[in-house]
Structures are given as C-alpha cells and as structure tokens.
Amino acid sequence: xxxxxxxxxxTATAGEIVEIKALIRHPMESGHRRGSRGEVIERDIITRxxxxxxxxxxxxxxxxxxxxxxxxxxxxxxxxxxxxxRFEWTDQNGQNWSETATLNVT
Amino acid sequence: xxxxxxxxxAALIGACSQPAEEHNAIELDPESIVxxxxxxxxxxxxxxxxxxxxxxxxxxxxGEALFSEPTENGSACVACHEKGLPGVAATYPAFDTExxxxxxxxxxxxxxxxxxxxxxxxxxxxxPLLSLTxxxxxxxxxxxxxxxxxxxxxxxxxxxxxxxxxRRGQFNLSCQQCHTENWGKRLRGDTLSQGHGNGFxxxxxxxxxxGSLHRRLRDCDTGVRAEPLPYGxxxxxAVELYLxxxxxxxxxxxxxxxx
Numbered sequence: 001x002x003x004x005x006x007x008x009x010x011t012a013t014a015g016e017i018v019e020i021k022a023l024i025r026h027p028m029e030s031g032h033r034r035g036s037r038g039e040v041i042e043r044d045i046i047t048r049x050x051x052x053x054x055x056x057x058x059x060x061x062x063x064x065x066x067x068x069x070x071x072x073x074x075x076x077x078x079x080x081x082x083x084x085x086r087f088e089w090t091d092q093n094g095q096n097w098s099e100t101a102t103l104n105v106t
Numbered sequence: 107x108x109x110x111x112x113x114x115x116a117a118l119i120g121a122c123s124q125p126a127e128e129h130n131a132i133e134l135d136p137e138s139i140v141x142x143x144x145x146x147x148x149x150x151x152x153x154x155x156x157x158x159x160x161x162x163x164x165x166x167x168x169g170e171a172l173f174s175e176p177t178e179n180g181s182a183c184v185a186c187h188e189k190g191l192p193g194v195a196a197t198y199p200a201f202d203t204e205x206x207x208x209x210x211x212x213x214x215x216x217x218x219x220x221x222x223x224x225x226x227x228x229x230x231x232x233x234p235l236l237s238l239t240x241x242x243x244x245x246x247x248x249x250x251x252x253x254x255x256x257x258x259x260x261x262x263x264x265x266x267x268x269x270x271x272x273r274r275g276q277f278n279l280s281c282q283q284c285h286t287e288n289w290g291k292r293l294r295g296d297t298l299s300q301g302h303g304n305g306f307x308x309x310x311x312x313x314x315x316x317g318s319l320h321r322r323l324r325d326c327d328t329g330v331r332a333e334p335l336p337y338g339x340x341x342x343x344a345v346e347l348y349l350x351x352x353x354x355x356x357x358x359x360x361x362x363x364x365x
Contacts, residue, residue, distance in 0.1 A: 003164045025164040027314070069314035070161040 006087065008101040012079035016105075020051070020059075022087050023072045024097065030065035048090040049073060053103070054083030079105045131271050132286050134300060134352060141356050142299040142364060145290075150311070154363040162240065162309040162361025165233075165316040169241025172234055180224035183238075195246035196358055199347040201259045208262040210346050211239050212318065212338065230337035236316050240307045243360035251304055251358060255351035266348030269341055275332030281345075296365065301326075302353040303346060305362025312365060319346055322364075 007021035024046070031043025043065060051059040059075045077085075082105045088098040143151060153159055174184040184190075199210040202217070209217060215238050216227040228235035255263040270281040284293065285301030292298070306319040313321070320342050324334035335342050 003167055005158065005163065005167070007158045021158055023159065023161065023164070025161075070164060072159050072161070 004087070004097065004099045006099055006101050008085055008103060011104045011106055014079065014081075014105050016079045017076050018079050018103070019074060020077055020085070021072065021074045022049075022051070022099075023070065024089050025070050026089075026091075028063075028065075028067050028069045028071060032065065043092065046071065046089050046091045050088050050090075051075070051077075052086045052088075053077055054081060077103075079103060081105055131267070132282060134286050136355075139302075139353065139356060140300060141304055141359060142302055143305065143359060143362060145297045145299045146363070146365065150363050150365070154359065160309070160361060160363060162307075162316055162363065165237045165240040165307070165309075166244045166361055168233070169237035169239070169244075172238055173241055177219065177223045177225035180219075180222070183218070183223070186222065190245050191242050192245045193249045195243040195360070196249040196251050197253060199253065199259075199262075199343060199350060201254070201257070201262075203258075206258075207340070208259055208343055208347050210319075210343050211242060212320075213343070215239060215242070231318055231321060236307055236318060239318065240316060240361055243307060243358060246358045247360060248357050251350055251354050251356050253347065253350040253354060255347060259347060262344045263347050263351060265341065266344035266346070269345050270348055275327065275330035277330040279330045281326065300353075301349065302356055303349045304353050304356045305359040305364055307360055308362040308364045310364045316361065319349075 003025040005021075005023040007019075009018050012018045026046055027044055028046065029041055029044040031041070031045075033041045035041055045065055045067070046063045049059075049061045049063065049071075050057060058077050059073075061073065063071065083103060085101045085103055086098060087100070088096055090096040143154060146154070157163060172183075173187075173190075174182050176182040176185075195211055198214065199208045200214075201207075202209045202214070205217070212230060212235055215235065219225040220227060228238070273280045273283075281301060284298050289298045289300045303319045303322075306322065307316050308322075309316050310322070318337070320335075320337050320339075323342050323345060324337075327334040
C-alpha cells in the first residue's frame with residue numbers, strides 16, 4: 001500500500017506561482033546494501049515521477065539509487081487555468097501509483 | 107597442590123559468573139532535561155516541525171485510517187474512542203491492574219485488540235502496530251510526559267533503572283555513562299543526547315523508516331556490543347518506564363525525526 005501526501009493550494013489567482021509538494025511512501029532500496037547475513041538487498045526504487053496540469057506535463061524527474069526513502073518533491077507551477085493536477089510515480093518494474101488534486105484558479 | 111588448583115579454578119568460575127556490576131547510580135539534574143530534538147541539526151529540526159514534509163506522518167495517516175477501520179470480527183477503535191485518545195500517550199507506560207504488569211502503548215493497543223476488538227495481537231514493529239502507535243502518540247503531541255512510577259509500578263521502574271545503570275556488552279558500558287554522565291559531548295560524528303523517549307515512535311533517518319523505542323534500545327544495546335533483547339521484552343518495558351519517568355515534564359514530539 002502506497003501512501004501519498006500532496007500539498008496543493010485550494011485556490012490561486014490566475015498567473016500566480018504556487019508551491020506544490022508531493023510525498024510518497026517507498027523504501028527506495030538502493031541495491032548496494034547488505035542484510036545482516038551478508039546477502040545483497042535487491043534494488044527497489046521509483047525511477048520516474050511526472051506531474052501533469054490540465055493534461056500538460058509541467059514537471060518530471062528521473063530517480064536513481066541514492067534518493068532517500070519516502071521521497072519528497074517540491075516544485076512550482078504557474079496557475080494558468082482551473083484544472084486537475086495529476087501526480088504519477090513509476091517504479092523500476094513498471095508498477096505505478098497516482099493521485100490527483102484540483103487547483104481552482106480565480 | 108591439587109586442592110590449590112581446584113580452589114583457583116573455583117575462584118575463576120566465581121569471577122566469571124558474577125553478575126554484571128551496577129554502575130554508580132547517577133540521575134539527571136531535573137533542571138537540565140532537554141529533548142533529543144535539541145541535538146539535531148537545524149535542517150532536521152525543520153523537517154520535524156513541518157507537518158507535511160515530516161515522513162512520520164505517512165505512518166500517522168495510516169494509523170488514523172486503521173483507527174476507524176473495523177477489525178475482521180470486531181469493531182473499530184473509534185467505536186469506543188469517539189474523540190480519539192488525546193493526552194493518553196503521555197501517561198504510558200502505565201500499570202495495568204488486569205494483567206498486573208506495566209504496559210507500554212504497543213502493549214495496551216494489543217490488549218485492547220484481543221479484549222475488545224476480537225482481533226489477534228499485532229506483531230511488534232509491524233507496520234499496522236507502528237502506525238496505530240504513531241497515531242495515538244501524535245494525538246498527545248505537545249502534552250507533557252507524566253508517567254507514574256510510584257505504587258505498583260515502582261518495582262518495574264527499579265528494574266528499568268537497574269538495566270539503565272548496569273554496564274553491559276563487550277564495551278562494558280552502561281546506558282547512563284553516555285546519556286546521563288556525558289550527554290552534550292561528541293561521540294564519533296554525533297552529539298550524545300540524554301536518551302529520552304519522548305519522540306517515539308520516531309522516524310529515524312538511519313532507518314529511513316518509523317520505529318519504536320524498543321528498536322532504538324536494541325540499536326543502543328547492539329552499539330555497546332551487548333545482546334539486544336527481543337521486541338516487547340518485559341525488561342525493555344521496564345527501561346521504557348524508567349526513561350519515561352526520567353523525562354517527565356518534557357513535551358511529546360511523536361512523530362519526531364531522529365538521526
């Protein structure tokens with residue numbers, strides 16, 4: 001079960017630059033660590049994050065080993081029109097998690 | 107000759123089997139008690155203070171959901187505890203007259219599950235138990251620790267105090283040598299804290315995850331190369347009680363961030 005936390009302002013004025021935060025629960029296991037018996041702990045990481053605003057991609061990031069567990073991203077978007085923000089994370093095996101939030105622009 | 111050798115070996119055995127020596131008992135000066143968060147960097151303190159970025163809230167959120175979710179054959183926590191459990195965590199560990207023992211928050215949650223929710227106990231350090239504990243502790247955030255170590259809890263408190271003040275492990279160190287006598291000084295790349303449990307369950311950067319106080323105690327025991335006790339061990343609960351009583355009047359910080 002992935003837990004996702006989003007911080008998106010409820011409303012914004014047209015043209016305003018708003019701060020968006022997105023946090024997902026994920027172990028981000030680097031694949032470089034060893035367990036207590038010396039066995040390699042297999043890599044398990046998110047490799048891609050994308051944010052779409054009214055169907056247009058406004059932010060994306062590639063993740064690599066070395067990103068901490070439960071990655072938090074903070075970025076800024078210009079509030080142009082009312083629309084839906086869609087956040088999507090994809091892991092190395094193609095599994096993905098997504099969440100949406102609505103931005104009301106006045 | 108033979109008798110002499112026998113006596114010598116008897117003396118040797120005697121020396122080996124002697125119980126670990128109790129260190130000179132020293133208590134913290136109540137005036138100097140400070141939370142572990144005081145020893146964090148400004149960045150980590152900021153992370154703890156930010157209710158969005160603080161990753162401990164991932165567990166608090168999950169705990170909140172579990173709190174209002176009925177168990178398979180029983181009711182949800184919220185069915186009895188409609189208003190949640192504000193302030194309750196500040197009084198734990200506490201003496202339970204039913205089991206005639208001291209229970210910590212984890213133990214109390216499991217007792218409630220078995221007794222009132224017709225559900226099996228949750229495994230110590232399992233995700234659901236950590237989440238529920240984190241959620242209950244979060245409802246007491248800011249409340250001052252007020253644990254009763256008198257009356258029926260006294261014996262357990264004394265057991266915990268003794269554990270804390272007894273040298274153990276290959277390094278032959280007691281908890282108090284670091285956390286009472288030398289707090290504030292540097293140990294390797296770190297500053298020694300006073301060893302309070304007021305932030306637990308806490309998100310430890312080293313673990314990259316939420317963890318209970320017992321997990322932290324196991325790390326400390328391993329650190330002095332002593333055999334760590336199992337999760338939920340009565341001795342650890344005794345230490346938890348001693349630590350909580352030692353930190354009375356400190357505000358609870360869970361979900362805290364610790365190194």
